[in-house]
Amino acid sequence: MIVLVEGDGFVAKNITIQNTSGEVGQAVALTIHANQVAIFNCNILGNQDTLYVTGSGFKNYFKDCYIEGTTDFIFGSATAYFENCIIHSLKDSYITAASTPEGIEYGFVFNNCSLKANKNVTQVYLGRPWRIYAKTVFLNCKMDNHIRPEGWHNWSKTDAEKSS
Numbered sequence: 130m131i132v133l134v135e136g137d138g139f140v141a142k143n144i145t146i147q148n149t150s151g152e153v154g155q156a157v158a159l160t161i162h163a164n165q166v167a168i169f170n171c172n173i174l175g176n177q178d179t180l181y182v183t184g185s186g187f188k189n190y191f192k193d194c195y196i197e198g199t200t201d202f203i204f205g206s207a208t209a210y211f212e213n214c215i216i217h218s219l220k221d222s223y224i225t226a227a228s229t230p231e232g233i234e235y236g237f238v239f240n241n242c243s244l245k246a247n248k249n250v251t252q253v254y255l256g257r258p259w260r261i262y263a264k265t266v267f268l269n270c271k272m273d274n275h276i277r278p279e280g281w282h283n284w285s286k287t288d289a290e291k292s293s
Contacts, residue, residue: 135163137166161189161205179196180202182207196216201256201257221275224254227256241269
């Protein structure tokens with residue numbers, strides 16, 4: 130199932146949303162272009178660009194979810210709060226690609242999440258800035274050994290090192 134949410138106040142509970150097209154480039158499973166969306170105990174599965182949360186100033190909430198993917202599998206411009214989620218990397222790459230707009234205080238916030246990976250995955254960055262004001266923070270999260278020690282990659286955007 131591939132889902133596009135455009136209605137404010139949407140709530141999803143106990144479902145699986147999956148893009149099964151495989152590693153073909155961008156293959157979004159869930160796009161949220163709405164405000165005050167809440168996703169509870171859902172599996173969001175895909176490869177590159179699994180979860181796209183977009184919309185300047187939009188705020189969304191994910192609790193007790195399992196999200197997996199390959200490259201930039203959580204990306205976009207909305208503010209999104211992830212609580213008690215499992216974030217699972219399927220290959221060496223990047224977890225997030227935030228494009229937080231200038232002047233927006235928060236981008237992606239991960240709190241009490243577990244960062245996991247397939248057995249052969251050993252080199253994963255927490256994220257890289259899609260835009261130069263990208264904001265992503267991991268608080269109280271358990272990170273397995275697959276996370277690179279430097280954590281972040283600047284995506285060859287040296288300006289982002291000052292503004293992200």
